[in-house]
Amino acid sequence: GDSVTQMEGPVTLSEEAFLTINCTYTATGYPSLFWYVQYPGEGLQLLLKATKADDKGSNKGFEATYRKETTSFHLEKGSVQVSDSAVYFCALSLNYGGSQGNLIFGKGTKLSVKP
Amino acid sequence: DTAVSQTPKYLVTQMGNDKSIKCEQNLGHDTMYWYKQDSKKFLKIMFSYNNKELIINETVPNRFSPKSPDKAHLNLHINSLELGDSAVYFCASSQWGAGNTIYFGEGSWLTVV
Numbered sequence: 001g002d003s004v005t006q007m008e009g010p011v012t013l014s015e016e017a018f019l020t021i022n023c024t025y026t027a028t029g030y031p032s033l034f035w036y037v038q039y040p041g042e043g044l045q046l047l048l049k050a051t052k053a054d055d056k057g058s059n060k061g062f063e064a065t066y067r068k069e070t071t072s073f074h075l076e077k078g079s080v081q082v083s084d085s086a087v088y089f090c091a092l093s094l095n096y097g098g099s100q101g102n103l104i105f106g107k108g109t110k111l112s113v114k115p
Numbered sequence: 116d117t118a119v120s121q122t123p124k125y126l127v128t129q130m131g132n133d134k135s136i137k138c139e140q141n142l143g144h145d146t147m148y149w150y151k152q153d154s155k156k157f158l159k160i161m162f163s164y165n166n167k168e169l170i171i172n173e174t175v176p177n178r179f180s181p182k183s184p185d186k187a188h189l190n191l192h193i194n195s196l197e198l199g200d201s202a203v204y205f206c207a208s209s210q211w212g213a214g215n216t217i218y219f220g221e222g223s224w225l226t227v228v
Contacts, residue, residue, distance in 0.1 A: 032214035043205060043221040044158075051214035087156060095213035101146055102171055103217060105158040 002027045006090045006106035013080055013113050021075040021109045023064075023090035031092040033057075033066050033073040034103065038087045047075075047088070080113045087111070118142050119220040121206045127226045128196060135192045136223045138206030144218075146170075146211045147189035149181060152203040152222070161204075164189055165211050196227045 006023040013019060025031065035047040035057070048057030053068035062077045073090060090106040121138040128134055140147060148171075149161040163171040164183045178194045193200060206220040 034216075036219075038156075044207075044219040046216050046218070049214070049216065089158065091158075093214065093217075101148060101163050101209055101211070101215075101217060102160050103150075103158075108156045108158075 002031075002092065002094060002104050004090050004092055004104055004106035006088075006109055009087075009108070009110040011109060011111050013111070015082055015113055015115050016079045017113075019075070019077040019080045019084075019111070021088055021090075021111070023073045023075065023106060025071050025073065025090075025092050027071075027092055027094060027104075029094065029096060030068075031094050033064075034091045034093065035062070035064055035073070035075050036089045036091060036105075038089065038108075040086070044089070080111070082113045082115055085111055085113045119206055119208050119218050121204075121220040121223050123223060124221065125224045125226075127228060130196055130198060130227055132196050133192070133194045134196060134225070135190055136204055136206075136225075137188070137190045138220060139188050140206075140208040140218070141187065142208055142218060144208040144210050145186055146209050147183065147186075148207040148209075148217065149189065149191050150205040150207060150219075152205060154202070158205070162189075162191075193225075198227050201225055201227045 032051040034049045036044045048059045050057040050066035056065045087108045091103045119140045146165045148163045162181045167183045203222045209217040
């Protein structure tokens, strides 16, 4: 079935370190791909998305590229800040029929950034 | 100007009670959703409504009943609450269509004791 696998956390980094959170997917057809972020005690916010192969989503210094050949959508940031500490969710949305809008989430990766 | 707002934010209730969570969106979207986040942070869709019509109904106990009085509202009623219903429930909305962004509310933390 359709699924998302992302690296297990927690991930602990020092401020200004490079961040990669791996995400791979299994899906029928060509899904849209998303990264959502959840700060402590808050709801989910869209961080970035890509809707077709080779698209790059970017926001707030984060970026991810939709790689159809490796079925991946890895999240990267060149220099993390303490304020980036949160749980990051990779998700896909199928693009046909009644499944549109059904976000299938990975298990989340908790990121802690130390000063 | 909260885009997707849900109430209450926190709810503590006893087993066997019936409770409702209300959700409203002011984004003009035609599709609304309920997602559940369990204690391990895993998120899964429960229901989706498009133009007040039920589209997705995942395997959810029939104690859970969504109601959409209009396109801007989607409420969740839960009967005979059980300990295992303790979770965070997120309302969300989007415009129907492939790849459209889904906007989430801030969540309702339900604790059943």
